[in-house]
Amino acid sequence: MTQIPPDNHLNTSFSSFMQADPSSPITPKLQLQLSIPIATRDPEYYISDGNTVLLVENTLFKVHRSTLTKDKSTFDSMFSLDLDLRSHTSSHDASIGPEGESDDNPIRLQGDTSDEFRALLWALYSLPHELMVALTPKANSLQLFHLARITHKYQFRSVETWALNALTTCYTRPIPAPSFDEADGPTLSQITELAALCEQRELLDAAIMRWKRLLGEDKDVALALNVSERLNLRGLLGLSYRSMLLKGKDYWESDPHLSRSQRVRLLSGHYALGRxxxxxxxxxxxxxxxxxxxxxxxVRCNQAWGALWKLILDMGKQVLPLQYADVLGKVMLAESVIRALVEKEIPTQGTLDGMPWCKENALTVTSSKVREIQDSLADYFSDVA
Structure with missing residues (x-):
């Protein structure tokens, strides 16, 4: 029998035995064997009439091959290859039978968790009314997350699409939508990585919106920076670097989650945005x-607009405590002031007299400038001179 990969913890009964009789002649090999946990059968998906046994982590599943080959998944080609290999089975292999036909010689799935595989079997074996729960507020977000990950890996295309749509519905539902911070659900980082991996735009947008709220609350800035850098989420990356920039150099130097390269990029960004x-x-x-x-x-309109623009941006230097390199904050301030002037929420004091027909256009181009700077923020944080 092929041994199951060892766990890091010794079997409790073995440890007790050693403490009782430390002089007992236990060989290192036997000690290792006794420390190996015994694989257990899954209580729900070890199906009596199944014809294939699989080992995932330390759990045995017995299911039907025909079920795993649905949706033209990777298991279809995997089992076809297995049939070809059986014709070349050695006499030693024959003594324990073909792979997957017994608990002694299961098909081992590497890199998966038992929870992920259990979620896959739930989707493949459930009745329609059981699946419909995933589209309601009672949906199990962690189960859907596991399902989306494993169906992507094994190319269950239609099931993957369904799982991602259900997960998107779960996190974009107005009320009551689950929080990304719930202890029994996937983390915001996990959802972001899954959405990027599977190219699920709507789910990714929902995750990025949550990251932006966290940045606005000055929370998880380093985490947002690392996630957006790893996944190349340019819009979020720029905002994350800006949030970290505003914390100041002393903070960057002490944050253990920042690499040396990231600190260099922050210095570069401070210089470039200052210029x-x-x-x-x-x-x-x-x-x-x-x-x-x-x-x-x-001509008069352009002159009035130039004077107004300079006046408002100089407020960022002289009136409000905005940091020197916070260019985005300053143009956002300019947008707010111009909107208030155009909509007569504050006295114009003659600042709009020179542009009577173009003041709404001034607000439009200012809003465009805000978006332009926000979209290009990441480009300023470069470690290339």
Missing amino acids: LWERLPNEPPVLTHSTRCTGGST
């Missing part, structure tokens, strides 16, 4: 003029 900020007050976004703004009016 951008020096230029920006004198470089107003190009204003699109109203059809009523022609001739000399266009």
